[in-house]
Amino acid sequence: MPTHPFDTAIALHAEADNRFSGHTSAAYANMIGPFGGVTAATLLNAICVHPARLGDPVALTVNYAGPVADGPFTLHAVPVRTNRSTQHWRVDLVQDEAIACTATAVFALRRETWSSPEIARPEVPDAPNVPVNAMPARVVWFKQYEMRFVQGGMPDFRNPPPVDDTTHHDTTSTLWVRDEPPRPLDFPALASICDVFIPRIFLRRQRPVPAGTVSITSYFHADAAQLAAQGSQPVLATACAQNFRNGFFDQSGTVWGSDGKLLASTHQVVYYKE
Amino acid sequence: MPTHPFDTAIALHAEADNRFSGHTSAAYANMIGPFGGVTAATLLNAICVHPARLGDPVALTVNYAGPVADGPFTLHAVPVRTNRSTQHWRVDLVQDEAIACTATAVFALRRETWSSPEIARPEVPDAPNVPVNAMPARVVWFKQYEMRFVQGGMPDFRNPPPVDDTTHHDTTSTLWVRDEPPRPLDFPALASICDVFIPRIFLRRQRPVPAGTVSITSYFHADAAQLAAQGSQPVLATACAQNFRNGFFDQSGTVWGSDGKLLASTHQVVYYKE
Numbered sequence: 001m002p003t004h005p006f007d008t009a010i011a012l013h014a015e016a017d018n019r020f021s022g023h024t025s026a027a028y029a030n031m032i033g034p035f036g037g038v039t040a041a042t043l044l045n046a047i048c049v050h051p052a053r054l055g056d057p058v059a060l061t062v063n064y065a066g067p068v069a070d071g072p073f074t075l076h077a078v079p080v081r082t083n084r085s086t087q088h089w090r091v092d093l094v095q096d097e098a099i100a101c102t103a104t105a106v107f108a109l110r111r112e113t114w115s116s117p118e119i120a121r122p123e124v125p126d127a128p129n130v131p132v133n134a135m136p137a138r139v140v141w142f143k144q145y146e147m148r149f150v151q152g153g154m155p156d157f158r159n160p161p162p163v164d165d166t167t168h169h170d171t172t173s174t175l176w177v178r179d180e181p182p183r184p185l186d187f188p189a190l191a192s193i194c195d196v197f198i199p200r201i202f203l204r205r206q207r208p209v210p211a212g213t214v215s216i217t218s219y220f221h222a223d224a225a226q227l228a229a230q231g232s233q234p235v236l237a238t239a240c241a242q243n244f245r246n247g248f249f250d251q252s253g254t255v256w257g258s259d260g261k262l263l264a265s266t267h268q269v270v271y272y273k274e
Numbered sequence: 275m276p277t278h279p280f281d282t283a284i285a286l287h288a289e290a291d292n293r294f295s296g297h298t299s300a301a302y303a304n305m306i307g308p309f310g311g312v313t314a315a316t317l318l319n320a321i322c323v324h325p326a327r328l329g330d331p332v333a334l335t336v337n338y339a340g341p342v343a344d345g346p347f348t349l350h351a352v353p354v355r356t357n358r359s360t361q362h363w364r365v366d367l368v369q370d371e372a373i374a375c376t377a378t379a380v381f382a383l384r385r386e387t388w389s390s391p392e393i394a395r396p397e398v399p400d401a402p403n404v405p406v407n408a409m410p411a412r413v414v415w416f417k418q419y420e421m422r423f424v425q426g427g428m429p430d431f432r433n434p435p436p437v438d439d440t441t442h443h444d445t446t447s448t449l450w451v452r453d454e455p456p457r458p459l460d461f462p463a464l465a466s467i468c469d470v471f472i473p474r475i476f477l478r479r480q481r482p483v484p485a486g487t488v489s490i491t492s493y494f495h496a497d498a499a500q501l502a503a504q505g506s507q508p509v510l511a512t513a514c515a516q517n518f519r520n521g522f523f524d525q526s527g528t529v530w531g532s533d534g535k536l537l538a539s540t541h542q543v544v545y546y547k548e
Contacts, residue, residue: 244392273387
């Protein structure tokens with residue numbers, strides 16, 4: 001079986017002193033540099049493959065401090081504190097001696113205890129009943145995901161509807177999404193899907209606007225058993241903005257398993273230039 | 275005018291090499307150690323007072339890696355990357371050579387541009403029309419805030435209602451809150467208020483459950499002018515949980531100005547022991 005392109009993209013080579021070398025993947029190229037989701041997945045992967053790792057991810061914050069150039073990079077992944085059942089990490093992505101990304105993560109050994117959802121999965125048709133969307137070919141990483149939009153797909157920029165700035169616009173996107181070709185879900189893949197949403201400002205303005213994630217935080221509700229049960233089936237992802245103000249907007253989303261259980265909640269703040 | 279207890283709590287003394295010394299405040303004591311909100315505010319303050327600071331905060335993530343003991347601590351605040359209009363920071367809180375908290379922050383020079391809210395402030399009575407709640411005296415830091423709960427106040431643990439685990443329970447808390455005594459709102463005070471919510475699991479289970487924030491991320495939508503306009507009036511804060519699962523739950527909230535504009539959105543993941 002050939003290696004999945006996602007595994008190639010997040011592959012790391014362990015060096016000495018908590019350092020790992022990697023290389024950006026042409027398959028996950030964005031308009032400029034790599035897709036931020038796969039960058040977040042790669043930083044998380046440095047912890048997942050680290051020999052000192054304790055448990056599974058609970059929280060991951062990635063800050064995109066500067067552009068990531070196509071080419072090699074070094075990750076520096078340090079377990080800054082290990083407790084009995086939790087472990088705190090710091091990860092940096094370095095290129096040419098400059099820090100391009102910083103990250104922190106919390107890992108934990110989970111144990112089964114009282115659990116209960118508070119919010120429910122959006123009611124949508126099952127994935128097979130939602131058509132697959134053809135995404136713009138100019139964004140390479142779109143080809144690595146099968147997307148079936150229930151709501152809030154990529155606007156048709158050649159034929160935009162009139163936008164009235166004075167009224168409320170809902171930027172919610174809801175889609176079934178999976179790796180293309182299919183790949184069993186794991187924590188790096190889930191971290192990447194947490195960033196799969198097109199910029200909310202595209203939907204709000206109905207036209208392309210320069211925008212880029214500045215900081216993303218994802219909380220992992222799933223454990224390894226839940227991911228194994230999910231396998232390579234599509235997950236349901238939904239996100240909306242809360243506020244656009246003077247060059248930055250925020251976005252909050254959730255990612256749901258095919259069994260209707262929450263896999264991850266995810267939040268980000270995004271720079272935009274209007 | 276005497277120094278406000280919040281200013282005493284977040285006060286730092288600059289040392290060499292990006293280091294600052296501080297001391298926990300008895301006025302903001304929690305059941306064990308300091309209130310996490312004031313810890314987050316103190317870490318943010320290290321950047322605010324740092325001579326290399328560029329602009330105002332956009333994002334702050336604080337990870338509570340280990341207990342903070344009552345007493346002195348050292349903060350290490352490093353500007354890891356400075357761009358033209360954004361700056362990325364790393365801050366650690368160290369006690370006895372162990373890292374107790376890690377943080378990352380994004381600061382930015384904002385410029386006025388197209389802005390628009392997507393969500394609206396909850397419709398609630400004005401602050402003067404909501405009674406001030408007496409909070410349990412055993413938690414010292416409660417005394418430093420005036421809280422007027424519209425919804426989801428501290429449960430009466432001596433006389434809890436029956437809780438049915440099989441049905442949905444809304445853990446939303448909505449309250450008017452301000453520093454006590456009143457103090458003009460600034461970024462550290464806003465960062466602290468982002469953590470002012472009692473643990474959602476108290477509301478869900480209607481009984482005290484050991485719980486503690488593991489990681490909090492706040493996004494600042496307000497700029498300095500908006501904070502100045504807010505002054506020392508109460509802000510409206512609202513939060514709910516999304517999912518409780520095997521020892522961790524998440525919480526998402528928003529903090530609104532008295533003019534109805536969003537000041538901050540805030541998210542956290544919380545450990546609980548059932």
